[in-house]
Structure formats: C-alpha cells, structure tokens
Amino acid sequence: MTFLRPLPAGLQKIAIEELNEVPDRVESDISSLRIWLQKQPHLSACMEDQFLLSFLRGSKFSLEKAKQKIDRFYTLQAVIPEVFNEHRLVDDPQVLEIIRMGVILRIPLDKGDTGPAVTIIRVGSYDTQKFKFQDIIRVGSMFGEIMMFEDDNATVSGYMEIMDMTGVTAANLFALQPQLLSKFSAYADEAMPTRQKGIHFINVPRAFETGFKSLLSWFPGKIRERVSVSADPEAIFERVSREYLPVEYGGTKGSIQDLTEEMESKLGSYRSYFEGTQIFGINEQLREEQRLPGNSHESHFGVDGSFRLLAID
Structure with missing residues (x-):
C-alpha cells in the first residue's frame, strides 16, 4: 500500500458529505478495486493508490461504478488515437x-x-x-x-x-x-x-x-x-x-x-507514469464479458467504444 495523501479539512468534509467517502474504509475500497482489476485479462491499468482513489471519488464510492468508469477510461482512449498515442511522453x-x-x-x-x-x-x-x-x-x-x-x-x-x-x-x-x-x-x-x-x-x-x-x-x-x-x-x-x-x-x-x-x-516528474501509459489499455479480444453489468446507459460511444456522431441542431 503506497502513501495516501490526506485531504485538507474543507475538502474532506465535501468528500464525506457529497462523495460518500468513509475515511476509515478508503484503503479497503482501493484494495477491492485493485483486486478486481488484477482479474481482468483484457485490461492493463495503472494500479497506484491515488489513481484508483480518484475513480472511487468520481463514482461516489460505488465500487461497481468505479469498475465501469475505469474500464471506459481505457476503452475510450483507444478510439481517440489522434490524442492518445506515442507522443504522450514528458520529453516529446x-x-x-x-x-x-x-x-x-x-x-x-x-x-x-x-x-x-x-x-x-x-x-x-x-x-x-x-x-x-x-x-x-x-x-x-x-x-x-x-x-x-x-x-x-x-x-x-x-x-x-x-x-x-x-x-x-x-x-x-x-x-x-x-x-x-x-x-x-x-x-x-x-x-x-x-x-x-x-x-x-x-x-x-x-x-x-x-x-x-x-x-x-x-x-x-x-x-x-x-x-x-x-x-x-x-x-x-x-x-x-x-x-x-x-x-x-x-x-x-x-x-x-x-x-x-x-x-x-x-x-x-511523471516520466515513469507516461512511459507506463504506452502499455496500459484494453485488449477487446480478451474481454470475458460483452459489457459490464449495468453499463447500458446512453452514451455517445457504442458498447465497443466506437464513436457515434451527434445530431447537429
């Protein structure tokens, strides 16, 4: 377990009241998300504590929503190759x-x-x-x-x-x-x-x-x-x-x-992380399920991550 940065008091209050954060449970929540990621053959993801904690906060500490969001994070990056490519390095x-x-x-x-x-x-x-x-x-x-x-x-x-x-x-x-x-x-x-x-x-x-x-x-x-x-x-x-x-x-x-x-x-200072992002991502050939449970919400991307054009007013 790496060091988790404590929140300033004002932000901690917001995290508890609006994001359902329970400070004493944060480490176990991160551990649960990491264990799930390690069992996903199709998904190679960053496993650092603060990175995973950001997905838990972004999902209001719903573990299932955090799983869906981190899966989409890498799935959708793959279909925007003009942005997410080999130039994302600190000395480019x-x-x-x-x-x-x-x-x-x-x-x-x-x-x-x-x-x-x-x-x-x-x-x-x-x-x-x-x-x-x-x-x-x-x-x-x-x-x-x-x-x-x-x-x-x-x-x-x-x-x-x-x-x-x-x-x-x-x-x-x-x-x-x-x-x-x-x-x-x-x-x-x-x-x-x-x-x-x-x-x-x-x-x-x-x-x-x-x-x-x-x-x-x-x-x-x-x-x-x-x-x-x-x-x-x-x-x-x-x-x-x-x-x-x-x-x-x-x-x-x-x-x-x-x-x-x-x-x-x-x-x-993020050299090693961005070098690591060159191998992070999704291999759809290895995905065990067609989609994550409950991940059928309306999206501008299809289930496979392909972009759907928006209607123009």
Missing part, C-alpha cells in the same frame, strides 16, 4: 513546445480553497500551421491525468476550463476539429473520474458569434448545459479570483512564464 518535443507557449495554464489554488480546479486554454496562442488542435488536447489530457494523482480540488470538487478566445482568427476556429472536440468532451464526461463543472469561453470576438454558436452544437447535451460564452474580458474574474491569476490576466500570482515553467517541471 511537441509536448514541451506547447507547454512553453503557454497554450494550457494550470492555475494553482490555495490549500484551504474548496472550489473546483482551474485550467485556462489560450485558444488563439498557437500556430495552426504548425500544430493541430489534437496536439493541444493531447497535452491537456496529460495534465488531466496529473490532476487525478495530485489535485484534491479536482478529484473532490471537480474542475472548470476557461477557454480564452483572445486573438482567435478564422484559422483557429477552423482548426478546432469539432468532431474531435465532441469526442473528447464525451470522454471527459463519461470516463474521466474528475467531474467537469463548467466550460467558460471568454473574450469571444463578436465577429465569430454566429459561427461559434454552431461550434457549440458539437458538444454533448449535458456538457452544453455547462458552457457559458462572453465577449467581456472581465468575465474571467467571475470564475477565478484575481489572486490566483498571472499578471497577464490582471492577477497577482506571477506570470504565464512562471506557470509554464512549473508545469514543465511537474510533467517531468
């Missing part, structure tokens, strides 16, 4: 360049804060001739998994994404790959153990409002309900306290470069 040049450009910013919260974790995605800050949107999502997915290991706000209170559309051009919008955006949104909702609390688009150019609304139709319905759109540059302060934001956003917490340097260092 493309990954490092995207981090250093500050396209994705993880915003640290104070220890006593019980709110959702925050990520800012600067959509207009990368060269669409050099990178595809799938490359940006790939790096985002890596930090999403790091959140599962060490961001207690994300595993208990969920997370929100701030999509900063400053400087966005028609080329950026065309590069967004709406079908991929739809697939990855469904994956985040159905398979990730951290709960998505909102996607907030800020600084949306008024010239793109009509086209942008069409883009939103690609989001799954449940995700669409959590989306907000604003052209107001002050809208970010409605979601994130100034004290957490870098100076470029009118905050007081260092600079974007400070954040990117911290992120690159953090990613480097």
